[in-house]
Amino acid sequence: MTPADALKADDQAHAARTMWNLLHAWWQMMPKEKRTLANADAAIRQARKDIGFLAVLPAQAAQAVLKTYFQAWKNCWDGRSDAPNFKARLRSTLTVDVPQGRDLNITRVHRRWGLANLPKIGRVRFRWTKDLPVGKRADAENRITGARLVKDALGWHIAFRVQTLEKTPETHQGPEIGIDVGITVPLALSDGATYEHGEWLTDREQARLLGLEQRAARRKKHRRPGERTSRRLQHTYDQIAGLRAKAKRRAADWQHKTTTHIARMYSVAVVEALQITNMVKSARGTVEEPGKNVAQKSGLNRSISGEAWGRTVTLLTYKTARQGGTLAKVPAPNTSRRCSACGFTTPGSRETQALFVCKNPDCGWSGNADHNAAQNILHLYRTGHALVPAAGRAVARRAPRVKPATAR
Structure with missing residues (x-):
């Protein structure tokens, strides 16, 4: 144009x-x-x-x-x-x-x-x-x-x-899979597969974005209260928005390709019913009761929002339906603390972000924490704990x- x-x-x-x-x-x-x-x-x-x-x-x-x-x-x-x-x-x-x-x-x-x-x-x-x-x-x-x-x-x-x-798709004959979403590992599957990505901007683009943000801060500092934004400052804002839009488009491209591959490979994709809105609430608190670790919680909220878990579920919902499969949701509590080998649940089993060690003396199993959570998610589905949608609402919308x- x-x-x-x-x-x-x-x-x-x-x-x-x-x-x-x-x-x-x-x-x-x-x-x-x-x-x-x-x-x-x-x-x-x-x-x-x-x-x-x-x-x-x-x-x-x-x-x-x-x-x-x-x-x-x-x-x-x-x-x-x-x-x-x-x-x-x-x-x-x-x-x-x-x-x-x-x-x-x-x-x-x-x-x-x-x-x-x-x-x-x-x-x-x-x-x-x-x-x-x-x-x-x-x-x-x-x-x-x-x-x-x-x-x-x-x-x-x-x-x-x-x-x-479009023809009505035939029933998908692939296996069932549990999916655990996270930040360090965006998608971990119950069969041991993982889907990861790097930074959406290259090192050079990140350095340029940092320079533009610093330039905008300097120019904004000299603007009087209520004064109209100058053309130079607005041009800097446009350049910042362009880089962020480029990162957002790359993230959406990765999500589309990943969810398409999962929908083609598996007949049933099982995910947790996460309350993402509650997970990203601010920890700032009030004047009478101020929050703790506000900066750390803010960083965690940005990371959760950046992974766009809700959009991943939305894409999987209609893509699995197109391939003849289904998407199911199970309750989220204790999927990360339960041992997929013996079923023992304890808060201290997750030694680190990536390592799970069962505290049951008769078990002692250890393995990747994300894959363990994905196996628990699939176990909940197979034992009949899938959540039923509210009356009058479809399970999947194309x-x-x-x-x-x-x-x-």
Whole structure:
């Protein structure tokens, strides 16, 4: 995407954000009986006439904002999300919808690049990272139904919505596996396998990130209270955000590849039902009762959040379902303290982070602590301790068939 096209996309995204905020203000102002889709549609049509810069947003994209806003309220009423709120300029992700797939007119230039039409932007080149049903491969059952433009610290990206017809997968015939998640060893399996990763940024990138953070701190120190951020400081912030986004993308890539391999290898993946939100609570305490080891707990919380255990479980849930397998959850207490050889449980069995030594005089087994926990997780599943989901909620939800690609 050229700089001129990027500016057009920015204008459309800010117009879409403004449209959302206007809808939110309209919703709060109207009585309940007048909060209908027809009245909201009439309101945004009038807003597009009265506010000039909203015209840069295509009409179909404005309708997509309207449908998304009403769907957000439905999700709130069903208990799936919080209530919609105001979208701030600096804290919101810039997005633009292209609801009609026929408007894209996608063509493949060669192996790495493709071209797509974006309304009121023009012909844009994007990196071809996934197979798309275009040309002779497109039919009524396999076709592109739309797209969404998303901007992050690395620039604008395009994700295509693809409708495909998939066969019901056959029952997976692979073995069952228990999975223990951690920080030192991200994923330890009950059969002795481990999945590990290094730092997401190279040494050179980490040194550059540290230098940029120090530069930002120096420039921020000279800014007066309430003074607007200078262009140099904002440019430094953008460079920091770019490096962090690169690390985040590498982490997500590792998670996708790892969970895909596990889903293909095993019929049942068993994980702990961890309350991650409770695990990462701050230890700061109150003024009357201050916490202890606050800095150490903060570092642990950052490490837990960085591993994104919840996202790993989410990916495994739909990927195992696609392969004909299942994902099960078991209670988490005592999986790290129980001996998988004799079943004896004691708090002092874990000698170190990596070593487990059974304190039972008749056993004395020792081995890797993470693999021991994974074997206990699998044992709980086989003995019928798998948690049953709440009534009315599915065990596994299949992710939408979205074909992401990077716009350039």
